[in-house]
């Protein structure tokens with residue numbers, strides 16, 4: 575049976591007509607699927623029981639299953655979701671006094687193999703369908719309402735996978751999140767994070783992407799970045815820089831730079847200088863990220879070096895924030911929960 579969320583609107587109309595139902599029911603069904611985010615046909619309370627039964631006999635809901643949820647002392651919730659083909663992905667819900675941010679995955683696994691990333695070590699399984707990205711939002715949104723008494727306020731495409739390598743599905747999911755006839759979120763509250771897929775950034779710029787973008791730079795030294803992020807070979811730093819300048823020129827948006835501070839690797843004074851040089855062609859906001867120690871070979875920077883790094887950038891009039899890693903004891907960095915779980919089962 576086909577997942578009803580994967581059936582074209584025209585095919586639903588044809589289905590209704592064939593079964594002697596009125597066309598306006600298609601709009602009601604759409605509302606249940608994308609605006610109210612229902613999980614089963616029984617929830618479609620304004621449809622006649624007979625129509626709900628007909629739909630049930632012809633279609634299904636292939637929703638994600640929640641495999642595991644772990645909560646850390648700071649309230650961060652980490653979800654491990656199972657896809658219909660049994661592949662697993664992660665989502666994270668991060669509550670703060672003013673916001674509830676959801677971090678969603680765009681791929682199962684990831685082909686880019688960044689050295690510091692647990693997902694990168696798993697390899698690539700497949701792209702997520704847009705309904706599977708949307709599902710992560712729906713499931714976490716229900717949990718946010720139950721646990722924190724409010725809906726998700728912000729979404730970051732920063733979970734497993736490189737969103738610009740799954741461009742069409744990511745854009746369709748953003749379309750559902752922002753459309754007034756679906757979730758009607760402000761595009762300003764959505765951020766797509768990329769490791770630097772140059773043609774994807776150019777395409778976003780050309781299409782007038784309404785949301786924010788963040789670049790997972792992590793190092794502005796080409797040689798060192800190549801070791802950390804192998805895709806730098808395909809997308810060298812000068813090309814990424816040019817694409818970001820183009821994006822800013824087309825959209826007027828400031829670029830967020832995600833920068834992981836790794837002890838002795840990306841946190842020296844020379845690294846800070848290179849970062850400043852890299853950001854010269856566009857207005858940038860630097861998010862320095864404390865590394866979430868896992869069982870890979872990296873360590874987080876000592877506090878003193880973080881302070882010096884910040885001081886240098888601020889002396890260059892850059893906007894800098896330091897993000898302390900949340901959900902440490904539940905391994906909330908991308909891919910860690912899944913990698914930890916499979917390590918446990920191997921043992």
Ligand code: SF4
Pocket residue numbers: 684685686687688691692693694695733734735736769908
């Ligand atoms: S950091 Fe992002 S792009 Fe790199 S391997 Fe991990 S998921 Fe993929």
